[in-house]
Amino acid sequence: MFYVDSHIHLQDYTTQDVNNIVTAAKKNKVQILVNASAHPQDWNKVAQLAAQYPFLIPAYGVHPWHIADAPDNWLVKLKKMLEKNPRAWVGECGIDRLKNKDVASQLKILEPQTVLAREFRRPLIIHSVKADEILAKLFPLLPKRTIFHSFTGSAEWGKKIQSHGFFIGLNFSVLRKKNAAQIIQSLDFSQILLETDGPYQSGTPNEETLPQNLPLLAEQIAALKQISADELMMQLTQNWQNFYGES
Numbered sequence: 001m002f003y004v005d006s007h008i009h010l011q012d013y014t015t016q017d018v019n020n021i022v023t024a025a026k027k028n029k030v031q032i033l034v035n036a037s038a039h040p041q042d043w044n045k046v047a048q049l050a051a052q053y054p055f056l057i058p059a060y061g062v063h064p065w066h067i068a069d070a071p072d073n074w075l076v077k078l079k080k081m082l083e084k085n086p087r088a089w090v091g092e093c094g095i096d097r098l099k100n101k102d103v104a105s106q107l108k109i110l111e112p113q114t115v116l117a118r119e120f121r122r123p124l125i126i127h128s129v130k131a132d133e134i135l136a137k138l139f140p141l142l143p144k145r146t147i148f149h150s151f152t153g154s155a156e157w158g159k160k161i162q163s164h165g166f167f168i169g170l171n172f173s174v175l176r177k178k179n180a181a182q183i184i185q186s187l188d189f190s191q192i193l194l195e196t197d198g199p200y201q202s203g204t205p206n207e208e209t210l211p212q213n214l215p216l217l218a219e220q221i222a223a224l225k226q227i228s229a230d231e232l233m234m235q236l237t238q239n240w241q242n243f244y245g246e247s
């Protein structure tokens with residue numbers, strides 16, 4: 001049994017050294033980390049970290065917050081990144097209507113990334129904020145192995161995602177929701193993964209979330225689901241194998 005941090009941005013830490021972060025994570029049974037990029041300027045750094053640490057899985061994508069500054073050739077470059085590394089995922093990408101009301105321009109960047117993920121048979125990481133209906137329409141375009149990361153949505157939305165076979169990524173932000181228990185209890189735990197989204201989602205200004213805290217997150221989520229932390233860890237290990245099939 002082990003933990004996987006299914007979503008982190010190691011290149012974004014400002015107060016911690018990456019080597020210390022991953023060493024402490026491993027000591028706390030976090031064996032694999034999916035290191036997500038947000039824009040093409042990140043990609044080389046993400047590739048470099050993946051080369052340095054074999055337990056990192058790189059993800060390359062254009063996040064909806066960064067669509068305006070993506071260079072014209074981003075899609076060609078993304079294809080090359082995926083060709084270079086057969087383990088690489090696509091993401092993070094998605095729709096964020098809280099940050100940007102212009103859905104059309106976000107779709108223009110998101111859709112080609114879903115196509116690439118399917119074409120290359122890679123998992124896809126989706127960032128979805130206030131975009132349930134738009135993304136529901138895109139379900140047929142998404143690869144089977146899609147994860148809706150940093151889920152804080154309604155029980156209904158969670159059910160809809162999972163009924164299509166997609167996974168849900170949970171981090172500390174869900175625990176800050178007033179109806180956290182209801183959300184957690186309504187989810188099918190055979191289709192969840194945990195994540196930190198570090199350095200983000202700490203809930204405390206200027207504090208960077210660390211993957212070594214993943215067992216603590218698991219403990220709190222298990223309590224809300226009324227199962228033991230060990231049971232959850234066993235389920236998560238199985239889920240990882242079902243989602244990614246790499247141990």
Ligand SMILES: [Zn+2]
Nearest residue numbers: 007036092197
């Ligand atoms: Zn993220």
